[in-house]
Amino acid sequence: MASKGFFSHGLPPMSWELGACSGSGLTLSQLRFTIAFVASVAVGAILRHVPTVKGRHIFSLVAGFLLIYYPFGNGTFHALIPSLAAYVCMRRFRRSCGLLAWLVAFPYLILAHVMQASGAAWKEGQFDFTGAQMVLTLRLIAVAVSYQDGACPPGQLREYAARKRLLQLPSPLEFFSYLFAAGNLLAGPFFEAHDYKDYIERKGEWDESDPAKRIPNPLLPGLARFVKGCICAVLWMKLSQPYGADLLESKYFQQEVGLPHRLFLLWIVGLAARCKYYFAWAVAESSLIFSGLCYNGRNADGRPLWNRYINSRIRRVEFNASLPNLAANWNVCTGLWLRHYVYERLTPVDKRPTFATLAITQLISGIWHGLFPGYWLFFATSAIMFEAGKAIYRYEQGWPPRVRRFAPYVVLKVAFNALILNYAASSFIVLWLSDCLAIWRSVYYCGHLAILTIIAVGMVLPPRKPKRDVKPEKAAAAAAAGKVDGVEAAPAVPAVPVGMPVAPVLATAVEKKEL
Structure with missing residues (x-):
């Protein structure tokens, strides 16, 4: 209290x-x-x-x-x-x-x-x-x-x-x-x-002197975002009572149901918690849309864009097929702050970021949230989680495109990423060290074992780099843009719910036209 x-x-x-x-x-x-x-x-x-x-x-x-x-x-x-x-x-x-x-x-x-x-x-x-x-x-x-x-x-x-x-x-x-x-x-x-x-x-x-920059009527997009927030609020109120933090701390969850049921409950408790933030961010975005601050110019077809400060994309979070890309879709704006005021400031201009840079950024993010062990456990776990996601990505680059896009494989990745996300996020929900460890112990630390195994395999059996016929001028341009093999060098740093309607993530390559 x-x-x-x-x-x-x-x-x-x-x-x-x-x-x-x-x-x-x-x-x-x-x-x-x-x-x-x-x-x-x-x-x-x-x-x-x-x-x-x-x-x-x-x-x-x-x-x-x-x-x-x-x-x-x-x-x-x-x-x-x-x-x-x-x-x-x-x-x-x-x-x-x-x-x-x-x-x-x-x-x-x-x-x-x-x-x-x-x-x-x-x-x-x-x-x-x-x-x-x-x-x-x-x-x-x-x-x-x-x-x-x-x-x-x-x-x-x-x-x-x-x-x-x-x-x-x-x-x-x-x-x-x-x-x-x-x-x-x-x-x-x-x-x-x-x-x-x-x-x-x-x-x-x-600039109102430029017709292309003049703020158009925001009524319909603002109302649409507000309705989206209200739907998330209803889901949160319906789900938070039966599927709140108390459920994860209960004897029922930890001792009376089987492992598949526990994993399902981890997912639905995490979803209920996220609905609160989807609601808060959607309403906040609605306010920015109505004010005109969220106006982001027009697309190639001349349609107004209202996505300058989009903070979350629900489908890309809930049905995410790439762990590192989760950061580009959850609390994006705070993630940009972490990227530009922490992550990049810790990395010399002529150097590549290291895991230590990622860990320090995660630590700052955890302290920003508060001084509870659950926050820090989540951010420590998420740093490992995204390293595992990068390892999977490196393996996939050596596969034919039809294999990477094979529907059953994509569905498997989405399910795996949801499992890992909600497993890690449970510590953010319950906060106390003993409760966090008890929850993870009840599912046999499966999330940590899975991501550590992926990283270990990637170290013992590193994937071969795909051969690419890259012209020297294109390679120089990619290097100047901070990319390696066409992929941005800076890894993502996410962060999940905060006790209030705000939480940070370090988005990958998110500039204003991508938001």
């Missing part, structure tokens, strides 16, 4: 709220969060029609703060402490403000996790500001690092960092408007300060 200090005091409960809680089975914090979350869609729609740049900044900041304050109360003011500290660092110490923002924002988030025991509180349905603080931490680090990058020549930066760097210090209004952004702290997704500024000012890819 969340503590009852300054973090949790806010608006006293009203009679209609208590009645709604008793009728719906939701806790007060869940009810308020849901109301604020749905209201953020309307706020996004209004933001698109505010006529002036300053007006859009003010509306976004004020509405965003109120939407956060309603469910989280005085805990919202904790956003001001690391935010003000980061802004002072940006004003006074430009060439090191990115590092200083890390040293301010990340420890403050860890303190919030410790004070609230956030993971355990979220399992009980008690939401606090810590979830929003997680999103805020991503933004504080990103905006400070981007401003620090603005003092560097573009040639010293990776292509993405050169595009997203900030040449000028944001004003206090611009800075806090970006941080609160019309209630987007409720569930994300993460987006860059550079993009947000261009959107508010209708510049760059939102």
Whole structure:
């Protein structure tokens, strides 16, 4: 249960709220969060029609703060402490403000996790500001690092960092408007300060003087995404009671049913947990679509694209035939943050990433989620899981295409990947070390044995590299693009559900036109 200090005091409960809680089975914090979350869609729609740049900044900041304050109360003011500290660092110490923002924002988030025991509180349905603080931490680090990058020549930066760097210090209004952004702290997704500024000012890819960049009517795609979120919410409410974390911790699961039944229950419990995040992200995406921030230009046929900040693709997660590609489809935007602000920053420009780079990124992702063993067990397991996926991929490159695409083999891979994902994700759901180990022990550690066996076979019997007739100029172009044999060198780093509606993954090769 969340503590009852300054973090949790806010608006006293009203009679209609208590009645709604008793009728719906939701806790007060869940009810308020849901109301604020749905209201953020309307706020996004209004933001698109505010006529002036300053007006859009003010509306976004004020509405965003109120939407956060309603469910989280005085805990919202904790956003001001690391935010003000980061802004002072940006004003006074430009060439090191990115590092200083890390040293301010990340420890403050860890303190919030410790004070609230956030993971355990979220399992009980008690939401606090810590979830929003997680999103805020991503933004504080990103905006400070981007401003620090603005003092560097573009040639010293990776292509993405050169595009997203900030040449000028944001004003206090611009800075806090970006941080609160019309209630987007409720569930994300993460987006860059550079993009947000261009959107508010209708510049760059939102330049209203260019008909191709003018924001079209978002009504139908916004409603479609909102309905998608509502369907996921209904599934979550129907499945979470009979198939929640308590089931995995029960004697029934661990002792009274056979192995095939346990594996099935692992899958359906994982699906129920993921529906919560599908709901949260779909509604958040709906808000961004209605605001126009999610507008991503037009395709070759002239059809508007609304996929700039798509955070998950349900079919590609649930029916995934490649473990590494899972990362490109689950919490994509936070994954991009991990990629560009952790993974690539740990890798020298002229070097290839190593497993140590992957492990450190996973560790940071785990700490970002909270200080529970289940988080860390998942991220440690997922690092091995994706190494196994890469080993399978290397073997497949030596097979004829008709074998790789053979329908029964593809179905087998989808089933295997679902088994491994839900096996690993069970630790993220139950959190406590003893419960995690008891669940894995009840299925004989089959997930770990499977992925470790694949890696061991790949080391003992490495696959032969396929022979390819690659022209020198094409090989040089691939090397310059950071690819090996046509495949991007950087491995994927996923992360599964968080106690609040946000969780990170490190997406593979996801640029805006691929989202």
